[in-house]
Amino acid sequence: AxxxxxxxxxxxxxxxxxxxxxxxxxxxxxxxxxxxxxxxxxxxxxxxxxxxxxxxxxxxxxxxxxxxxxxxxxxxxxxxxxxxxxxxxxxxxxxxxxxxxxxxxxxxxxxxxxxxxxxxxxxxxxxxxxxxxxxxxxxxxxxxxxxxxxxxxxxxxxxxxxxxxxxxxxxxxxxxxxxxxxLNDGIVAVQVNDFDMDSGKTYGWLASKAGIFHVRDYNTPSVVWSHSFPMGDGAPYHAIALDPSDATGQTAWAGNNRVYHTTDAGATWTRPFAIEDNGYQGGQFDFYSYVDALAVHPADPNVVFVGVHSPSSGVRGGLFYTEDGGATWTQVSTTIGAMTYNAEVTDLLLVPGTGSDATVYVGSEYVSDGTTSAYGVKVVDYVAGTGTTFTNDMNGTGGLITNFGAADLAWNAVDGAVWACGQNSSGEPRVYRLASGSTTWELMPTAGLPTSPGCTAITIGEETDGDKIPFIAIGEQIYYNPSNGAGDDETTGSWVADPVLAYPVGTAINVLFWDELLVGTDAGFYGHSGTVSLPVELVAFDATPDGDAAVLTWRTASETNNAGFEVQHYRDGAWQARAFVEGHGTSAAPQAYTHRLDGLEPGTHRFRLKQIDFDGTFSLSPEVEVTVAVPGAYALGAAYPNPFNPQTTFRLTVARTQQVTVSVYDVLGRRVALLYRGQLTGGDTHTFHFDATGLPGGLYLIDVTGEVFHATRPVMLVQ
Known part of the structure; x- marks a missing residue:
């Protein structure tokens, strides 16, 4: 100043x-x-x-x-x-x-x-x-x-x-x-945090930093929005849930640091619950705790679950429910035997059972500070008039899933599968699926996804053929996993980053909802019309070795505007384009492709396909691997570049693990460099670099000596 x-x-x-x-x-x-x-x-x-x-x-x-x-x-x-x-x-x-x-x-x-x-x-x-x-x-x-x-x-x-x-x-x-x-003509940033809508897509409710918004007549030319701050409370709203039993769409529950209830489309509100009541519920919570999730039973509107989250250190979240429309509240006990668990609640998914019974899936943030911890998806079984049973463990195909924080949950009403998205402790995106009737969560493939940041939102949407597929938000990009003709809830294959579903860099996507695709961000609420139309339905992709070659084969069920496939090979820490195979444009018939890559060095090689549409839109296939065997005792690749100045690189593979010495000699037999002396693992490809800085130009010999072989390669240093 x-x-x-x-x-x-x-x-x-x-x-x-x-x-x-x-x-x-x-x-x-x-x-x-x-x-x-x-x-x-x-x-x-x-x-x-x-x-x-x-x-x-x-x-x-x-x-x-x-x-x-x-x-x-x-x-x-x-x-x-x-x-x-x-x-x-x-x-x-x-x-x-x-x-x-x-x-x-x-x-x-x-x-x-x-x-x-x-x-x-x-x-x-x-x-x-x-x-x-x-x-x-x-x-x-x-x-x-x-x-x-x-x-x-x-x-x-x-x-x-x-x-x-x-x-x-x-x-x-x-x-x-x-x-x-x-002063917001064209500059609106309501920071949308949650959205809910009736099954007929007529009424909807939106929770934001700028209060609560209600929409009616959504699927008509005369959509009407109204806005309110419940009881004058201007704190940011993080959760909203409408009452599915109210056909007029006027009943909803809203949450910030408190829970509000309206039965007249937001004209008036009551406050049946507040985090700060009873000394922040006996000191469990603090000023920064807030209601991050709400769930209303579709068959019994008196049954409401409230999930509390806190950004403060430690695990200071909790779960409450009411059976009488908010007159009284009970905290869900998270004690199992001698252990007491808890959750930093990020989302609630209530799946109705018989009558007023329900199963509530509880998404929890990942917390591990050496003293307290929380993670994964918890399960609460609710029996009307009896109470709740809490299950802490999230079982996976390889054992307990503890390195996962759930940000959002979704339910496929067609097949009953529950989906959870979030991230692990390293910030890598993770998506899990729990099939109906199963107790084991399955980790979904990560092909096509970035290594960071984590996933923030998920919903179940549709392709043009009616198949149900997941949509997730990572950073400012929305991804979907196509069914590839396999029906609903695809659990294999690669995620697709459609450029149409990309938001400006820095945008935070907080909520996804399917009525077509609705997206709530930190800068507003957006809609994407139409279902997803896939340019190519890839149904198979394989690789087989043939000597020093890999033979790639793949099949498509149908194609739309398909320019072709770029064959990519993972080498030296990056994906490299090796070939381009033309597609069949638009075709409703199955198509088959084959491509051969010769001259591969011994070892394991990874390949994938980059399918490219005529307008530049692309998607990545799952990866396949093939192992090229060592033809004899060793395989010494040619140096590249050659001639060189001042550095060149070559690769060596040995059939079995053994002691190996790698040197460089001049034409007079003098060793000018010792590149390696030690044990090399059989079957692995090892890369060596020769730096001739300071040496005179001329011919040099790369010399490799193993326990059962000896080999040389000439290289020319030019000045």
């Missing part, structure tokens, strides 16, 4: 919680900066500090008053301001009385005397002194638009106008904080 009276520059650096920040001032005005300009530290000796709180905002008033800002008290606490009129020698602390986190900066506007000070959602019209702070807007309705605690900026051409962030995106106050005006 620049001092308005003397032009000196101040640089602010946040300090540790409970300590003082660092504030430096230049030795001269910014207009006279030179190589001799220095900075000195401003005194903080009298600055009021508080355990656990750090000053995070700074600003200067038009009279030169220095302002620092933080929060005070137990979360959520109030905004706290300290100011100094003598350049840091003494400080005066002020509890603004305005609840919320600290803003990003402090902005002041006016001239001399009394002026306005802005700090997040707080404003003082009397130079920031005690007793003069209020929450914006000070006169108008605080709910739409709803200001949040981001940056505030004064218009340089009109000091009565101050710009600020809102839950929708961007707003302003034209009258010193009395009213707020929406």
């Amino acid at each position: 620049i001092h308005p009276l003397d032009g000196t520059v101040y640089i602010f650096a946040q300090g540790a919680a409970g300590g003082t920040p660092t504030l430096c001032q230049s030795s001269g005005a910014y207009t006279a900066f030179s190589g001799s300009t220095t900075f000195s530290v401003v005194s903080m000796a009298g600055l009021p500090t508080e355990s656990g709180q750090a000053y995070s905002a700074f600003g200067i008033g038009p009279d030169g008053r220095l302002f620092l800002g933080r929060t005070t008290g137990t979360a959520p606490g109030n905004k706290y301001v300290a100011y100094s009129d003598d350049n840091g020698t003494t400080w005066t602390g002020v509890d603004t009385g305005v609840t919320g986190v600290a803003g990003d900066n402090i902005a002041a506007v006016g001239s001399g005397g009394t002026y306005d000070v802005y700090f997040g959602t707080a404003v003082s019209n009397a130079s920031g002194t005690s007793g003069t702070w209020s929450q914006m807007p000070t006169v108008g309705s605080p709910m739409q638009p709803h200001a949040n605690d981001g940056a505030t900026m004064v218009d340089p051409n009109n000091s009565t106008v101050v710009y600020l962030t809102t839950d929708v995106a961007f707003g302003m106050t034209p009258d010193q904080g009395q009213n707020l005006v929406d």
Whole structure:
């Protein structure tokens, strides 16, 4: 910041919680900066500090008053301001009385005397002194638009106008904080977190940072949206669930730090549950805990499950349910024998049973901090009037699945399979499927997926032939796994990244819902019309060895606009194009392809196909492997490049494990380099590099000596 009276520059650096920040001032005005300009530290000796709180905002008033800002008290606490009129020698602390986190900066506007000070959602019209702070807007309705605690900026051409962030995106106050005006024409960022819709696709509910939205007449030309903040609560909403038994679509449950219930499309709300009740449920939760999932029983609307998640350290989530429409609540016991488990709930999937009974699948974030842990998908069996039974273990085909955090769950109503997506502890995307009637989760293939980030959302959609297939979100890209003619719930093959389903870089995709494809992101709510039409239905892909060659064969059930296949070979840590095989364009008949790759070195080789559409759209096949045997005791490949300068590379494979020495000699028989001496594993291909930097040009011999063989290869160094 620049001092308005003397032009000196101040640089602010946040300090540790409970300590003082660092504030430096230049030795001269910014207009006279030179190589001799220095900075000195401003005194903080009298600055009021508080355990656990750090000053995070700074600003200067038009009279030169220095302002620092933080929060005070137990979360959520109030905004706290300290100011100094003598350049840091003494400080005066002020509890603004305005609840919320600290803003990003402090902005002041006016001239001399009394002026306005802005700090997040707080404003003082009397130079920031005690007793003069209020929450914006000070006169108008605080709910739409709803200001949040981001940056505030004064218009340089009109000091009565101050710009600020809102839950929708961007707003302003034209009258010193009395009213707020929406400035989001074409720039809407409601941060959609959850969505639910009736089976007839007529009514829907949406939970966002900007409140709750209700839509009716969705499949008509006259769609109607309405908006509300339940009981004036402006905290971000993370969960929404409609009541499937209400054919009018007016009944829903919404969750942020509390649970709200409406039966009249959001005109009025009640609050049957809150995390902070009973001392944060006996201290299990804290201010940062929130309701991340809701589930309503379709046959008994009085049965509702609530999942709690907390970003705080440790495992501080939980699961509650009501059997009387929210009048009373019971926490699901997670104690099994002598062990008590828990879950950082990310999603709930309620599968109805007989009558009011149900099985509830509970997605949990992965947590492992050395003291507490949570992971995977838990199962709660609910029996009406009797209670619940909790199962912690997530059984996989290879044993217990513990290295997995579930972000989202989906159910295929056709075959009853449950799907879960998320990531492992390394941040790699993972998708699991639990077949109907099974107790064993199956890990889905990862071919076609990136190695990071993790998967954030999943839904079950359709292809044009009606087959049910999974759609998942990873980063800003949506992937789907085609059925390849195999029917519903494909469990093999490669994921497809359709460019049509790619969002701008940096977009966070929070929820997927199938009515065609609906996508909720941190920047709004979007729809993709039409089902997925696949350019090629690949039904088989195999590789077989033939001497030093690999013979690749593949078949398609049908093709649409198929330009062809790029044959890719994995070598030297990357996929390399080896050939292109033309496709059959558009064909409803099965097609068969064969391609031979000769001259392969001994060892294991990986191949895949890149199917390319005429418009450039492509998808990747699953990978296949083939092992080329060592023809004799050894196989020494040709060096490349040759001639070379100054480096060349060659590969060696031995039939059996043995001691091997790899050297390089000049034409006089002098060894100029020892590349390797030790044991080589039989059947593996080993790569060697010869760097001839500093050697004269000419002929050299690569010499390889094993226990049962000796071989040489000439290489030419050119200068």
